[in-house]
Amino acid sequence: MKHLSRFLLVSLFFLGLTTVQAQDENNPWAVGIGVNAVDFYPVGEDAPQGGMFDEYFNFGDHYNILPSVSRVTLGRYVGAGFSVQLAGSVNRIDKFGDERRDDLSYYGADGAIRYSFKNLINEEGWFDPYLGIGGGYTWIDDDGQGSVNGTLGFDFWLTDNIAFNIQSTYKDGLGDTDLDHFQHSAGFKLAFGGKDTDGDGIFDKNDDCPETPGLAEFNGCPDSDGDGIQDSEDDCPNEAGLAEFNGCPDTDSDGIPDPQDDCPTEAGLKSLNGCPDADGDGIKDSEDDCPEEAGPASNNGCPFEDRDGDGVLDKDDQCPDVAGTKANNGCPEVTVEVINELNEYSKTILFDLNKSSIRKESYDALESISEIMDEYPSTIFHIEGHTDSQGRDAYNLKLSKERAASVKNYLIEKANISADRVTSEGYGEAKPIATNKTAAGRQQNRRVEVSLEKNRDKE
Incomplete structure (x- = not known):
């Protein structure tokens, strides 16, 4: 029980620290859980231990593995690929090289500085190898010893902030107790801590519009109508338009943007605020009773004509080319x-x-x-x-x-x-x-x- 209390004390100690591992500057914090295996054999010692890296993967004969979550980590990104990490682990030792021991308790508390090679390989990639150096302290039953540690590991990023992690650490003991060993681990880690208020995938510190979802090309600012002009510079942010009209459309392509066009769906003239004048009489078609025939404004744009000679002027004649009656608006009546x-x-x-x-x-x-x-x-x-x-x-x-x-x-x-x-x-x-x-x-x-x-x- 005293050893379990010691482990809980160590865990609370490093969980309370603030300088820990991270993925990058946007997700600066990372926590991890996993399993660990302790191997006393391939450390370059005499029997019952072997030479350095001898039978490195002989997990059946030499690995001590606790079949449960047995390792936790906490880390923070420092910058330029460097991060710091604290780890706590627990295990049961019954294999000391080729010897068998009586179910000894194992506790470890370690700290390391790590360098990630991910940005050198592919900044956007999923493969993230790293090296680490640091130190720690290991207890095996009542014996304890400090160590200098060297680590090689790999993070495989499954999503933007979840990774599968494997690593191997060599712990070179500093005291008289012969506790040199390898500790291998595998597990998952979660990177977090980046603030993205609007949830657009662009962290607030890089987002010019941190409270409104936007696009990376506009530093996190939106382009609601998708016309390539961000809303803050778009006079018509909800309608796709042209840069020459500050983001406003010109539906009828008459060179007059829709907000200034009285007839936005019909090509027209600037002099008539974008409205057409089909007969060229200076009266826009919507106010011209005879839009296809030039006529004076005094006659509402209609000529004073009666082409069919039925006594009904063309402007009032529903059938201007067929003689009819006034009673039938200039159209012939059926007899x-x-x-x-x-x-x-x-x-x-x-x-x-x-x-x-x-x-x-x-x-x-x-x-x-x-x-x-x-x-x-x-x-x-x-x-x-x-x-x-x-x-x-x-x-x-x-x-x-x-x-x-x-x-x-x-x-x-x-x-x-x-x-x-x-x-x-x-x-x-x-x-x-x-x-x-x-x-x-x-x-x-x-x-x-x-x-x-x-x-x-x-x-």
Whole structure:
């Protein structure tokens, strides 16, 4: 028990010191735990010991190993590759060279100065060999002796601050007691102590923006929009931009940065704060009622013209190239005769039996319908689908809707009629135009009709 107390006293002693081992100046502190093996054989003595380094790796015959955590270290980085370390170890001795002893207790307290070759090999690498010199004191039962120590070791860095460590230390005893021996160890160490307030991997002492995560290229300062200009020098830190505009974008590439551009998505003129003037009349398009035609400001940028001669000036004419009526904003109005003509064509539209697919022989009629619709660009046409009374009501309604939709889709997709100018609906058997009691009447009731829905008002 007295030996255990001695070991605890030594451990508390070096754990309370401040000059200890480290990885580097950013993580100056390091702690380690591991196992140790004590070997009295290869020390250059007479029997029962062998010559120096003789049977150095004969761990089966000569190594004394305690099967538990038996060594702790504490260290601090000094600078220029140098660090200092204190170590405490415990073991049980039953092999003294070729002799066997009676389970002696072993305690060691050691200090060393170490030099790491890592930066000479590869500063960013994982392989970290080192040499160390120092001294210590060893107790074996009641015998104690100081020693001069020499160490060769290797740290293998698994992460930025965790390493697997192996080392071998020769302890040359200074007293009369013959306690020269090798002590080998293996374990893990953790380097810590570097302060990185914002967690960006750049320690505060090297970080120009220590409280905001940033990039190494900007000494720890952020570039939120990733445009290569750090936020503190970026007039638009949340939008990727150009250096010539202090980090602000020029979305429309007109040479005017977006914050100063009234029309940032349309290339424009500096004289109009970045807004376009397509007709060159000095009025920006957003305020020009006729942006494609030059006109005076007094007429809101529109010329005083009436190209189609219908009495509606072009600036108010929704159909400036087709004569219409004032009531229809300069566009032609659909007459009863036109609707009748459309429905004469619609009567010839045929579908596959019990399907909504249009038969090819109906395509000419549909083209004629689309040509008439093109003559009335402001008019919305309604396609109606109807059936006779044979079959179930629900089925007839569904089929009429699908057939009306097929005609609508053909006019939009094949004849290029604007989708907002055609609507469709199916009415099933609800609107017969003849009796359903005869074959002739039912044939009339199975039909597609075109009607006039409404005229679009001028926007």
